[in-house]
Amino acid sequence: MTTPAVTTRPSTEAGRAGRRAVRWTALGAVGAALLLLAFPLLRPWPDETVPSLALAADLASDRWVIAHLCGIAGLGLLAPTFLGLRTVLRDRTPPAGGRHGTRAATAAVVTAWLGAGLCALHYGAEIFGIRTIAQAAVRTGDPALLADVEVLRYQPAAVVVFALGLALVAAAGVLVAVALWRTGGRRAGLVTAAGLVLYLPQFFGTPAVRISHGVLAAVGLLLVAWAVTRSRTTTAGHPEG
Template sequence: MTTVRWTRVAFVAAGLAFLLFPLLRPWPDETVATAELATAFASDRWVVAHLFGILGLALLAPALLGLRAILAQAGVGAATWALVTTWTGAGLAALYFGAEIFGIRTIAEAALRDGDLGLLADIEVLRMQPWAVTLFATGLLLLAVAGVLVGVALWRADTRMRWAGIPLAIGLVLVLPQFFGGPELRITHGFLFAAGCVLVAVATPSRTARA
């Protein structure tokens, strides 16, 4: 498979996977400890959605690795740092995603099993654990930096890639703040991120060496 082909596939797969995260994620009212909340957190949808979120971020690494090789032929070097920051940021963010998947689900299952919805209060403790929050925030900030670097790299490339890179750059920059929004904002961001990935995939030039 050529470098261009697997780069395009990685971008499209990353965008679709990250979009499936908010689309599949259950969105119960988290302000009150209810059986509905516990059931949502203990569901398979909770696990699958977050796994897609991790996959979406992880696939950016091979996508940007291919983009770096393609842009290098045009003498554009900013993609190297975009790759490094994406790889590091996605790795740190994935640690928090893992805690959310299995830690929150375990707490919710215990609440349902014991009939004690008060256990759901431990979910906020898990989410706000200092090390977890620090690593997650650092990872998402690095993804924001990667978004800027991707935008710069594509802006220096040909005109078609220049404009295609803007939605992806914005999507990466907004990964952190969108977590503070509701379902509608989160899903809208998922569509923006996916559209950015697809546009870059389509705009990627077809002439490059075989990997």
């Protein structure tokens, strides 16, 4: 009886798919890092305690719009990045007695997607609603119109939606830390979790605090990109853990 020839094509295709997953996960993490850092760096930081035409000009500026779009896009890239991370972890050889962390990564994808979606609603109001009010103040020369900015920003429904969105983003960070902890990427997971968990409290900080937080979030995601490109891949599937 003739022994069938052994083919390496499936293994080769699996290896290529694994490399693609690593590449796109790393690109997603780097993109999210740069966008989340760009938000506080580009955002104008006027004195918002006293309504003025200078404040109105900053809120109506292109920098205000671009910065907030970067913030939305950065949060929006988290879920695709974590989805890629799940694929990468699934194809890794876990440490002895360890797990892949794919269940935690799957939960991170869901929470990050939901969180980013809810945050985008509030960011949209910041971009278009506040800018419209500020443009009216500039056009009429009446800074008193800026009183509506606080009304828009802190209406109860908006606050609840934004807080819930950021809570889900924080949960995604913790879940990513759990997933990476099980596969050797502890530093990347911990820094990423710190950046995402602190997303809500940093909104109450000074501009310096908020920029520092942007650096922290960016460093965490860059470490994720580094971790996925440095880990060892396999071509065989493994059960979830």
